[in-house]
Amino acid sequence: MSLIKNKNPFYFLLFLSCFLNAQEKERDSTKTEKLKEVVVVGESNVTSVSKKLFTVSTIKRADIDNVAGSNLADILFNSLNITVTPDASSGRSTVSLFGLDGQYVKILVDGIPIVSDNGLGNNIDISQINIDDIERVEIVEGSMGVLYGDNAVAGVINVITKRGLKDQGWQLQLSLQEETVGDEFEFFDEGRHIQNFRATNQVNEKLSYAFGVSRNNFAGYYNGYKGQNYVNIQDNIVVNDSLRGTEWNPKEQITASxxxxxxxxxxxxxxxxxxxxxxxxxxNHIVNGRYQNGTLNPTALDENYKTDRWVNNINVSGPLKGETKYNFSFSYQNQKRNYKEFVYNIFEQQNQSVETDALSQSSEVWYSKAFVNNIVSQSRFFDLQLGYEFTNQTGFDANASGAYSNNVVENTITNYELFGITEFQPTTKLSINPGARFTHSSQFNNHVIWSLSSNYDFSEKLKLKAVVGSAYRAPNFEELFFYFVDANHNVQGNEDLQPEDGISVFVNLKDNFKIAKEGYLNTNFNFFHIYLKDAITSITTEDEDGRTLFTQDNIDYSSRLGFTLDNSFIYKNWNIGIGGTYLGVKNDIQASGSGNEDYLWSLNLQTSLAYKIPKWLTTISAQLKYTGETEGLFSNSDGEPFVGVTESFTWLNASIRNKITSNIEATLGARNIFDVVNINSSTSAGSHTGSTSTSRLIGNGRSYFLKLTYNLNF
Known part of the structure; x- marks a missing residue:
């Protein structure tokens, strides 16, 4: 599974570079730039996200470096309204926004949606995104279907990758990161080990290119389990104590770009x-204690998933005439996941036989998007933006089809979409932007999505923005095609499902104040309401043979209501952020008559602190986040839906980043300082089952990390 362990070229190159620079005492004599805001309103130059239409929060590269995250999950974890949900078994980490899971959040790279296991842009495993290639991350909250189509119900996360250099020449960057997983760490065998190399050449002011490779090796989280080669033998008999393996399964990721x-x-x-x-x-936690030729030969039936993904993206932009500009994107992506089930011989520490070796999942995506803006640039009162989006996705997912399915469904969805946004500016302070998108789908009913945004500038600093918009969430592969039928079960997907419809209202008021001579306070207040109708949930009905059938249907609704206050205070070398969200969630399950008539309210808080010491070229930072109780929909063992509540938890990270020499930088820190591992969910499952409490893994304990980065410019 690992690359060359004892002779890893990444380690050799970095430590050689450190040795060559060991005598260098010169420090950068230029004045350190004043620390900028951790979260600011931004605008992308490669996508149609515009601060005229939406409030865009930006996580900058400096903030990413301060956190020294091992993947994008570590970066987004500190965002106020985002919750990262990890899966210990699959290693996946998905995001939820305002309590709506990853199926309602669209994730883009340079404005282009990412292919996932059985979707495009939604339900993305964010642990698979290489953060060393990221320039900044843009977060937009609210239904954004007019600009981004299906699944942009709760919001959009747009990852902007690095491009060229400011000056001509080369930049070589090499980084190594060693991180404990809880209190577990050994070089190569326990913990997390990351190596990254990137080279950028700015040939001239018109041409630049870059290439790089990254390896992220997570050795798993044992948490009391005994590892791959553990077996409990007493009196020459295997005793199954279920301690073999790991709590979080190990995985290795390689990214080349x-x-x-x-x-x-x-x-x-x-x-x-x-x-x-x-x-x-x-x-597998279970060991088979078999005898072979009179000798004990313990084995285990283990599994392996190997994913390969290729992404080809091209973006062309420029002026058409005068201020009228165009932006064209084209992408071809394919992903394949291979599944292997094999018998592992514990004594021999090698595979004994292969039971299954097959392609488990495949996706092929053709995608294109283009728009033209400032079409009526000569008018001071009216403007227009027009565009199209095309998506063709073909693939299958054997796991989502169900273990009992003999027919692995291959599905193709093609969408043709046209959208337009107009701008009316009756006064210099007021602008009104209505927009609409028409979607023709090969599988679902046609959709018309709309939005209306308006800006009013009371002054240069005090500004009001209101956005009302719609979007829809398409059914996923499992909801459409799942099949699990035997003598005791009859659970099937519903191929007639239609997308869920979502409408959101966001009102943003922002102001900034100058405090003292070098102090600034930026304040953002948001009111939001997100409403889902025709929500997909489990129902109980009968099949054509009169048997009880558990399936899915569009019958529920869900509502989110709340307020957010976000403040950023900058004074000299201090940068302090503090924000809070008061979120109310209301779900109704019409099929079972359960739900809650009132909103369940929760308080979420986030604070961040960064202090720069110019004399020592050092930045000290910390992030504290409190996530209150949240309400969600669960299913019991019979597939019946019910409402449950997940308990609150607090997460704290801290780090110190220091520029050791003009070329070498070190970041030392700790994650999950409060040692959060599990959170509990209490449920009331209705008439058939009483109240229950379940525990869900959310973290792998308090971890410590050290990252060394070597930069060479010439």
């Missing part, structure tokens, strides 16, 4: 190629 940016006159062409490989091992 290359890009080129070329200016042709006033037009820019950007091409990015990426290959991703993930190798996930699942160790």
């Amino acid at each position: 290359a890009n080129v940016s070329l200016d042709l006159g006033k037009h820019n062409v950007f091409y990015k190629l990426q290959y991703f490989n993930e190798d996930l091992d699942i160790y």
Whole structure:
């Protein structure tokens, strides 16, 4: 599973570089730039996200470096309204926004949705995104279907990757990161080990290119389990104590990428190629105590998933005439996941036989999007933006089809979409932006999505923005095609499902104040309401043979209501952020008559602190986040839905980043300082089952990390 362990070239190169620079005492004599806001309102130059239409929160590269995250989950964990949900078995980490899971959040890279196991842009495993390739992350809250189509119900996360350099020449970057997993760490065998290399060449002011490779090796989280080669033998008999394996399964990720940016006159062409490989091992906790030729030969039936993904993205942008500009994107992506089930010989520590070796999942996506803005640029009162989006996705997912399904469904969905946004500016302070999108789908009913946003500038600093918009969430592969039928079960998907419809209202008021001579306070207040109708949930009915059938239907609704207050205070070398959200959730399950008539309210708090010491070229930072009780929908063992409540928890990270020499930087820190591992969910499952309490893994304990980065510019 690992690469070359004892002779890893990444370690050799970094420590050679450190040795060559050991005598260097020179410090950067230029004045350190004043620490900027941790979260600011931004605008992407490669996508149609615009601060005129939406409030865009931006996580900058400096903030990413302060956290030294091992993947994107560590970066987004500190965002106020985002909750990261990890899965210990699969190693996946997905996000939820305002309590709506990853199926309602669209994730883009450079404005293009990412292919996932059985979707495009939604329910993405964010642990698979290489953060060393990220320039910044944009977060937009609210239904954004007009600009981003299906599944952009709760919001959009747009990852902007790095491009060229400011000056001509080369930049070589090499980084190593060693991290404990809880209190577990050994070089190569326990903990997390990350190596990254990237080279960028700014050939001239018009041409740049870059290439790099990254390896992220997670050795698993034991948490009391004994590992792959453990077996309990007493009196020459295998005793199954279920302690074999790990709590969190180990996985290794390799990412290789290359890009080129070329200016042709006033037009820019950007091409990015990426290959991703993930190798996930699942160790069975049960050991088979078999005898072979009179000798005890313990084995275990283990599993392995190997994912390969290729991404080809191209973006072309520039002026058409005057202020009228175009932006064209095209993407081809494919992903394949292979499943292997094999007998592992514990004494021999090798595979004994292969039971299953097959392609488990496959997705192929053709995607294109283009828009033209400032079409009526000569008018001071009216403007127009028009665009199209095309998606063709073909694939299958054997796991989502169900273990008992003999017919693995291959499905193709093609969407043709046209959208337009107009701008009316009756006064210099007021602008009104209505928009609409028409979607023709090969599988679902046609949809018309709409939005209306308005801005009013009371002054240069005090601004009001209101956004009302709609979006829809398409059914996923499992909801459509799942099949689990035997003598005791009859659970099937529903191929007639239609998308859920979502409507959101967001009102944002922002202001900034100058405090003292070098102090600034930025304040953002948000009111929001998200409403889902025709929500998909489990129902009980009868099949054609009169048997009880558990399936899915569009019958529920869900509502989110709340307020957010976010403040950023900057004074000299201090940068302090503090924010809170008061969120109310109301769900209704019409099929079972259960739900809650009133909103269940929860309080979420987030604070961040960064202090820069220019004399020592050091930044000290910390992030504290409190997540209150949340309400969600669960299913019992019979597939019946019910409402449950997940308990609150608090998460704290801290780090110190220091520039040791002009080329070498070190970041030392701790994650999950309060040692959160499990959180409990209490449920009241209705008439058939009483109240229950379950525990869910949310973290792998208090962890410590050290990251060394070597930068060479020439």
